[in-house]
Amino acid sequence: MLWLDAIDVWRGPSQVLRQVSLRVEAGEIVTLLGANGAGKTSTLLTVSGHLRPRAGRARLAAAGREADLARLAPPQIVAAGVAHCPEGRQVFGGMTVLENLRLGAFLRRDGEERADIDRMMGLFPILRERSSGLAGQLSGGEQMMLAMARALMSRPRLLLLDEPSLGLAPQMVERIFDVITRIRDTGTTVLLVEQNAAMALEIADRAYVLESGEIQLSGPAATLVDDPRVQEAYLGVLPAPAEPGPADGRLS
Amino acid sequence: MSGAYVLQQLVNGLVLGSLYALVAVGFSMIYGIVRLINFAHGDVMMVGAFSAYAILTAFGLPLWSAVLAVLTLGAVLAMLIDAVAFRPQRGAPQVNGFITSLGVAILMQNLAILTLSGQPRPFNVPGWLKENIGFMGARMTVLDAAIVLVTLAVLGALVVFVKRSRAGLAMRATAENPLAASLMGIRINRAVATAFGLGGALAGLAGLLWGARAGQIDPLMGFLPGLKAFVAAVIGGVGSLPGAVLGGFVVGFAEVLFVGLLPPLYGAYRDAFVFGLLIVILLVLPNGLLGRSVEDRA
Numbered sequence: 001m002l003w004l005d006a007i008d009v010w011r012g013p014s015q016v017l018r019q020v021s022l023r024v025e026a027g028e029i030v031t032l033l034g035a036n037g038a039g040k041t042s043t044l045l046t047v048s049g050h051l052r053p054r055a056g057r058a059r060l061a062a063a064g065r066e067a068d069l070a071r072l073a074p075p076q077i078v079a080a081g082v083a084h085c086p087e088g089r090q091v092f093g094g095m096t097v098l099e100n101l102r103l104g105a106f107l108r109r110d111g112e113e114r115a116d117i118d119r120m121m122g123l124f125p126i127l128r129e130r131s132s133g134l135a136g137q138l139s140g141g142e143q144m145m146l147a148m149a150r151a152l153m154s155r156p157r158l159l160l161l162d163e164p165s166l167g168l169a170p171q172m173v174e175r176i177f178d179v180i181t182r183i184r185d186t187g188t189t190v191l192l193v194e195q196n197a198a199m200a201l202e203i204a205d206r207a208y209v210l211e212s213g214e215i216q217l218s219g220p221a222a223t224l225v226d227d228p229r230v231q232e233a234y235l236g237v238l239p240a241p242a243e244p245g246p247a248d249g250r251l252s
Numbered sequence: 253m254s255g256a257y258v259l260q261q262l263v264n265g266l267v268l269g270s271l272y273a274l275v276a277v278g279f280s281m282i283y284g285i286v287r288l289i290n291f292a293h294g295d296v297m298m299v300g301a302f303s304a305y306a307i308l309t310a311f312g313l314p315l316w317s318a319v320l321a322v323l324t325l326g327a328v329l330a331m332l333i334d335a336v337a338f339r340p341q342r343g344a345p346q347v348n349g350f351i352t353s354l355g356v357a358i359l360m361q362n363l364a365i366l367t368l369s370g371q372p373r374p375f376n377v378p379g380w381l382k383e384n385i386g387f388m389g390a391r392m393t394v395l396d397a398a399i400v401l402v403t404l405a406v407l408g409a410l411v412v413f414v415k416r417s418r419a420g421l422a423m424r425a426t427a428e429n430p431l432a433a434s435l436m437g438i439r440i441n442r443a444v445a446t447a448f449g450l451g452g453a454l455a456g457l458a459g460l461l462w463g464a465r466a467g468q469i470d471p472l473m474g475f476l477p478g479l480k481a482f483v484a485a486v487i488g489g490v491g492s493l494p495g496a497v498l499g500g501f502v503v504g505f506a507e508v509l510f511v512g513l514l515p516p517l518y519g520a521y522r523d524a525f526v527f528g529l530l531i532v533i534l535l536v537l538p539n540g541l542l543g544r545s546v547e548d549r550a
Contacts, residue, residue: 048435078437090432092425103425107437154437
């Protein structure tokens with residue numbers, strides 16, 4: 001569905017991705033792990049067309065054929081079935097929940113938008129309750145649900161999720177990850193960027209680890225969970241004999 | 253001071269406020285979507301006035317064709333200015349766009365002086381527009397009534413467009429968060445062009461109405477109304493459309509009442525008074541009358 005082939009991406013004067021290659025197959029949850037500034041968000045912004053690779057190829061399977069991402073403008077990428085749910089949620093705070101959902105279906109004109117809005121409100125009942133309220137007045141977790149629902153309103157085949165767990169209470173994180181699994185089960189492929197590596201590896205099929213703009217590790221999620229390098233760097237497990245986690249050993 | 257006199261001043265304020273509101277709404281809309289303080293906006297109004305002059309006086313065409321022409325020309329001109337002067341530097345610091353707009357304004361004024369001469373020209377309108385229909389004993393011409401009614405109708409249509417149409421939805425989303433809007437599949441440049449086009453059309457219309465009311469036009473006529481529309485937009489809460497309309501009427505009423513209620517000696521200070529009013533209002537309400545506090549966007 002998505003193939004990045006040795007892409008180099010620059011943001012202003014600095015290179016943020018070096019020779020990054022990754023693939024996402026239809027029906028998978030693929031997670032991209034890494035510390036702050038490793039290039040995870042830049043990878044997603046490249047896929048949605050907001051950053052352009054200087055080298056390498058980025059291809060997307062769209063409508064039965066492959067398209068070169070570098071030739072598509074962001075609206076065309078959305079139309080090709082890619083929805084990007086951005087870091088920090090970025091809901092339209094001064095607009096109502098309903099308007100946010102309508103905006104998610106901005107490019108659609110199939111007449112089934114109303115039915116999908118209803119479906120989203122079934123998936124996230126709080127959105128129905130608050131449908132005429134301003135999005136900016138929702139709590140962080142509710143905004144995250146709105147952001148995901150808004151992204152799903154375009155009926156994407158590939159959903160890009162940027163740190164959906166950021167700043168949310170543990171219960172809310174559980175809910176969000178539960179929903180991500182359900183989204184995949186209904187046929188949408190997911191590329192998930194996360195700092196919460198433990199949760200991400202739990203639901204993902206495969207994973208990539210980014211460090212300073214380069215892919216360091218990749219493989220099936222089940223394998224990476226047991227990789228000592230991943231355990232040490234992202235799961236807060238000490239390399240030596242099993243000890244209780246250090247005070248600062250939060251999952252980062 | 254008689255009640256009739258005060259009523260007359262209120263009528264005058266209503267008419268002047270309508271004109272400011274027409275210009276201020278476009279100003280505020282453009283600021284709202286690209287955070288650009290566009291000082292060339294008043295000069296779009298000037299071009300509207302000269303186009304109307306050409307159509308009515310030089311070609312002798314009917315009034316409705318002049319109205320259509322200024323709406324179209326204003327929109328096209330404003331979108332052209334956006335595409336040529338502002339779009340290439342989108343994403344640059346806010347002050348760059350501001351200075352560019354000053355440059356565009358000076359360029360337009362001087363081009364107009366070069367090609368049309370700086371001499372004021374009489375702007376004649378059909379006689380029936382100047383007839384007094386009266387308003388509860390105060391003097392009010394057909395033109396005055398038309399200015400108020402046209403302004404209200406146009407602003408009403410604008411509100412419906414922005415609230416209900418797909419392009420309006422795209423504009424509001426872009427104004428609020430350009431990246432998120434782009435992620436929805438909205439073409440940002442198109443949404444911005446829509447705002448410039450609408451603002452330009454209203455400024456062009458304001459130019460026609462202003463010229464008709466003042467009875468004369470000149471290449472620098474857009475500067476002061478443009479500046480006052482800026483004041484109106486800021487007083488109302490820049491970025492807010494209802495705020496810009498309210499601000500336009502506040503400025504219009506304040507200016508007319510200042511001139512009308514104080515001894516004639518002070519009339520010369522009307523502009524200073526308007527800008528002083530801006531300072532006072534901002535001291536009390538930093539976000540304007542209807543503005544939400546908005547953090548500066550990069």
